[in-house]
Amino acid sequence: MGRHSLPDDYATDGSGDRPPRRRRTVAIATMLVLAVAAGTAVAAQGGLLSFSKSCEDTAVHLSMMTSPDIAPAVRAVADKARKDNLRSDGHCVDVDVVARDSYKVADALARGTRAPDYQMWLPDSDLWLNRAKGLGDAIPITPGDSVASSPVTLAMVPSAAKSLGWPEKKYSWAELTAAAMESDKVRLGSADPARSATGLLALTSIGISSDKLGGDSDTRAAATAKLLAQRMSDGDTQVVETLPQDGSGAEQGNPARNQAVLLSEQAAFAHNAESTDGSKLDLFYPKDGAPLLDYPFTLVNEDEQTTDESRAALRFMTLLSEDASQRTLQEHGFRTVDGTADETLVASAGGKSPQPYATSPGAAPSDETLQETLGMWTITVQSARLTTVVDASGSMATIVPGRNQSRMDVTKASLIQALNQFTPNDEIGLWEFATTLDGDKDYRRLVETSRLGDAAKGGGTHRDRLAAAFASLKPVPDGATGLYDTALAAYKEAQRTYVKGKFNAVVILTDGSNQDDRSISRSALIAELKKITDPDRPVPLLGIAVGPDADREEVNEIAKVTGGGGYQVSDPAEIQAVILQAVMTAGQSGGGAGE
Template sequence: MGRHSSMPDEYGAAAADPRPRSRGRAVAIATALVLVIAAGTALAVRSDLLDLGSSCEDDVEIDLVASPDIAPALRDAATQARREQITSDGGCLDVNVVARDAYKVADTLRAGKGHPDFQAWVPDSSIWLQRVTQNAKATEVTTAGNVASSPIGVGMVPSAAKSFGWPDKTYGWTQLTGATMREDQLRLGAADPARSATGLLALTKLATAAQKSGDKDGTQAAALAKVLSQRTSDSDSQLMDTVARDSSGTEEGNPRRNEALILSEQAAFTHNADVGDAGELDLFYPKDGSPALDYPLTLVDEPGLSTDESRAVVRFMTLLTAREGRSILEKHGFRTDGGASPEAVAAQAGGRTPQPYADPTSEPAADEQIEQTLGMWTITVQSARITTVVDASASMSNPVPGSGESRMEVTKASMLAALSTFTPEDEIGLWEFSTLLDGSRDYKKLVPTQRLGDRKGSGTVRDRLSAAFTGLQPVPGGATGLYDTTLAAYKEATSSYRGGKFNAVVVVTDGVNEDPGSVSRSSLLSQLAALSDAEHPVPLIAIAVGPDTDKDEIEQIAEATGGSGHQVTDPADIQKVILKAIIEAGAKSN
């Protein structure tokens, strides 16, 4: 009989949970109380509101959007609330739960357009709230607390798990995923980190673990990301459809099916309950700790909610964190604070001692780490389309202190080094600018933005670019035609936007605009803002070189497009700044 058959009806009958009480739960309770007070709902702590059996006078309707994995559990809780006539301020609590992918909801809320058709949201991770709040114009989201959690591990078909020594042998993240890079590759699947919290949190943990083991420049993490990308699914649900359907993992006739998946404990729990003995997964919990999904219950556009709606959302939170609510969540494979031992959930998910399932979670990754990982994924996996625009004014002949070379020579070397980091699939172009460089234009297009691996004549586009960078020279007497050039480059980049790629414009200058006949600064900023499109992002990355630049102006110009401005004193730092800026912009665009 399989593990799924031995689940008890009530997890409360299991042994006490040996884990320390989560700080997240304390924060959740405190936050919920603050929300109650802030919304004028102090009555929520009175016995008439907490009475689960009160009769009701009317319905208080709430539309709640939830991540597809937790939506069934929340529906069960909502059904129980209606069946038992649980009330909020005298009205029956009527919660309508709709499943929707968290990344889609986050994108909608981040855009801040229109009024949401729901009052509450339970994504699978707080990282989606971070994504929403990155945009100052986004719809307001307010967290009432976390309703559940689920650690992330690596599930394997029994044949693969046995070859890895499951359950007696334990591994770290880099050891487990590193197996995919050997000649006898383990077919490891993951969900797209740009669309899956599970994929992003696991990749962040991988990158952090690799760095601790000596991967200072990120090359090992990038290599792992590249391998993972070859077996990446668009969503968590699609990922579960890729697992091999027999215990051997080979599934004759379909060798592309995965032998292993990066997934949450709850996803493994549900899979094993659905497929029966033959298709169950065994679950590894990495010994260096697993990140966890944390399922925050969130009020959406709280200022726009009625008092009854705000109170009803908080009321549903009290139900979910009470004993009956925790029991419902645990029966669906989620962990809850104050609930039973995780042993029963882990067993159904494929965990066995001595796998460290009892307290497998690691410290949450910092927001900056998550953004860097997402940017790394973008630049590593998603090919780039970047137009580089380099200042060729006379001041670029000025020497760089201590180097014995001019600004232009050092800039060229740094740009060539940056070029070497891109793959043949990336599209890179080059413009130079000064004043009146090409007739009445301040700029000249040296190499069109094209795929580096394409052949042009006797060489490739990469060869042409290398030669063009090497041949850059300051224009004697040339001034800095920054505004017209920036606008022209951005217009072309937005009009030639390529879907599925990371599109950007990189402008390198060592001075302020010196063309009196150019467009004004205010006009430049307004036109750049009008050209930018959140649905087709083309961030402008502006790099100011040397002491003659205006850092504030550079930042204003870049930020008008959703990009970033940077100032360097040494042109040799341009390569590092470009890559850092691309990673940051990649994180924002996802």
């Protein structure tokens, strides 16, 4: 956004009247006619009209999708701006604020199936920006400045907080969730981390904190995810509704009610503002740092906006950072962008010394860490059944730039690393493919799809057998890429062996386009996949194009008809993260899991 100059400061006409909205134009015009007929002096004295410079004729009308928690505050700022005739380059600025869950907006932008009817977006976290960028077909977005913040905390009803020593006792994230899990007085709930930045940031912080404790941190993190999944809500609004609605013992004893939830400070502030003393929340602030929701102002499809629209949007962004707007945001329970703690706000939200509510926020987790957490969440909450299909054509012997390893070597190492993210209940199998690999067939099954925790013939587990099979993969000299026949055969087999209640999918890794002239054509393959896809037995195909020679568009075109998608990695070392991302994305969209 550095290429823009800022619009002029806003000016008022001194009338104090709220400028009319576009949808009221006809009504206003009618009033003008009536006023002229009856005498304009009477109309003016009655305050029906303002004879200052009209805003309606020159106003720039904008729409803004806003995270529901901050929507009331932003709407108050927009209403005051409209009343004060906020101006950009001489035009009045009229902003319509619409509350919509951040994950819904992100997913719609990522799909890019239709042009949005809004110019601005204010999600609750910048983690949604990466999801909104999608797989290359997304609506373009231009991130701007953050406008507010709110730390992620663990909120508890007073009886539960007291049982864990609130406010004197301080915990790390790992210690706090462990104490809550072990207590028979604390039922812990969360919003779905795939739909809630609060839930995802908290779960990621728990994982990072567990790593610092050493030992079997992955098992502890997975156990926490399993527990949260049992009391999971769709979103932040819904998780607040799982708390007792009054201070009665009967409500708090209701097993359907949570006594503790992962929640932002602002959400606790809003809850406490409407609650009686007995149902107000107390907040634990982990001593290893509370991650922040950071509310990044974002322009949407900026290239399609007029100059007046983009400059008016920027003017509104600067307005949100001005003192009066920041006071409005604070009155609604938000901190400043840098996370500075206001003691009055913190007390209203349920914070109290010596809880470390003023501690600097924990370092923001990397995109890779967030993606791994999402993948872990998906495969922990719902067991996966994956058929992994690996390209064994001769081109997989190509050395990866900057490494003394072939594409196959790096691919194998990444697959073995990815295997560690799956639980004993997950089912994974392995195929390899290259032209005429097995007689006239381009594919060969190496390991059947079974539970990783099952015992394998000859000793060890299925996981051990699969890891050994990954390690044994080798490129076939002079072998070409027999992609189309392999994709169809693997898909049919996954459908035939479909298991209800699991995330069923086929994961194909290839470094090239189809090279088998004897195979089914791409159009025929797509037509056949469309024909046999069964919504009651969904099996998304997840295609991963490996290396610069691979064609993501080809695998995406094939995969999307099954409810899956195509992905590109320039370095095979990225495969592990992409597999988890692909599983999470397909799982989030509802593919792969039958009832």
